[in-house]
Amino acid sequence: MAWKQKRLGWVTIGVALGVTVAVLVTLGGPHQEQQPDPVSAGLPAPQRQPVVSGPVPEVPAPAEPRADWMRKLGPNEKPPQFVMFSFDGAASKEHWDRVLPITRQAKAHVTGLLSGVYMMSDDQGDDYTGPGHDRGFSSIGFGGTRQDITQRIEYLNDVIASGHEIGTHYNGHFCQGTEPSVGTWSTEQWNDEMDQFFSIVEKSRAKGFQLDPKNVRGGRTPCLEADWKAAFPAMKAHGLVYDTSHVSLGVTWPTVIDGVYEFPLPEVRVPALNRQAVMMDFNLWYALNGAKEEPEKAAEFTAVVVETYWSVYRAAFNGNRAPLTIGNHFNEWAGGAFSAAVEQFMGEVCVQKDTVCATYTEVIQWMQLQDPQILAQLRSFPAARN
Numbered sequence: 001m002a003w004k005q006k007r008l009g010w011v012t013i014g015v016a017l018g019v020t021v022a023v024l025v026t027l028g029g030p031h032q033e034q035q036p037d038p039v040s041a042g043l044p045a046p047q048r049q050p051v052v053s054g055p056v057p058e059v060p061a062p063a064e065p066r067a068d069w070m071r072k073l074g075p076n077e078k079p080p081q082f083v084m085f086s087f088d089g090a091a092s093k094e095h096w097d098r099v100l101p102i103t104r105q106a107k108a109h110v111t112g113l114l115s116g117v118y119m120m121s122d123d124q125g126d127d128y129t130g131p132g133h134d135r136g137f138s139s140i141g142f143g144g145t146r147q148d149i150t151q152r153i154e155y156l157n158d159v160i161a162s163g164h165e166i167g168t169h170y171n172g173h174f175c176q177g178t179e180p181s182v183g184t185w186s187t188e189q190w191n192d193e194m195d196q197f198f199s200i201v202e203k204s205r206a207k208g209f210q211l212d213p214k215n216v217r218g219g220r221t222p223c224l225e226a227d228w229k230a231a232f233p234a235m236k237a238h239g240l241v242y243d244t245s246h247v248s249l250g251v252t253w254p255t256v257i258d259g260v261y262e263f264p265l266p267e268v269r270v271p272a273l274n275r276q277a278v279m280m281d282f283n284l285w286y287a288l289n290g291a292k293e294e295p296e297k298a299a300e301f302t303a304v305v306v307e308t309y310w311s312v313y314r315a316a317f318n319g320n321r322a323p324l325t326i327g328n329h330f331n332e333w334a335g336g337a338f339s340a341a342v343e344q345f346m347g348e349v350c351v352q353k354d355t356v357c358a359t360y361t362e363v364i365q366w367m368q369l370q371d372p373q374i375l376a377q378l379r380s381f382p383a384a385r386n
């Protein structure tokens, strides 16, 4: 208890947590296997596992000058509340044109998870063969005309130059039902997909794309699907250090699974519906009306989603301060309700006190500066539930 008060006196998430922390400290830390089951004692279960397995991957130190929050925490200091916005696909000028001014105003950095096929013009589709699929086939099509590609390189270069991160959403987006879907792929098939992603990046670089492949450090799998045991070795083999496709119950600190950082998407309560949903655009849409196009309900849906974001943010901010992962596609589903919600929330939340809207790499860089014991303690806290 003394250690907790000395190092993490800010934790005020209730008696239950205090008891959990005290138990962990008494036993010598969260890596201890034998812990009393708090559930049987009527207490919330701590976020116990997985914590860290495999070597902790490293990213380069942050560039100078550093932001004021990019430093080691002082005694009793709370972590900043990180909010990590990410956009699957990442190839929509219309959406970047709306998002970039918000990020400038709110001093936010975001992450675009690029689908490689969007960097290929339609007439080059035959250069891609999805693992197990026909040559020239992609579930999400290709990138349009050659002029579209030229324009895409230009605006993505602006995105990169503005300090945002580009990760990967892989290529052909083969979800369950389009077999062989990514959930069935072997390591060899994932390697093939990632080889093709990086070769598309190289071809785009020859046309002026400013993305350094070394800066592609992680991704999100299509529809959050994969056999992780098969996918993670391929991610590591391609230099990826994070994945952001798992789902956690509530907001939890990122863990390291088999040597890859995992930033899960939280499953949360949607207050207006009083039901649980994974906090991602499509999942929220499905929870709202079974993912039916009802553009006339756009304003209502936006309000429900923004309220959900705030409620989850407050739970994390007043709780474990775990980074909040907000995943979205660049889409106009339900009359653009979900894009409007994420844009509104970004503008509002990123300017809040003690709140930093950062990229995945920035949050990893911040974690690298912290005392490992503090990180272990943070990971042992119960998930923030709204």
Ligand SMILES: [Zn+2]
Pocket (backbone or CB within 6 Å): 088, 089, 169, 173, 221, 222, 223, 329
């Ligand atoms: Zn997707």
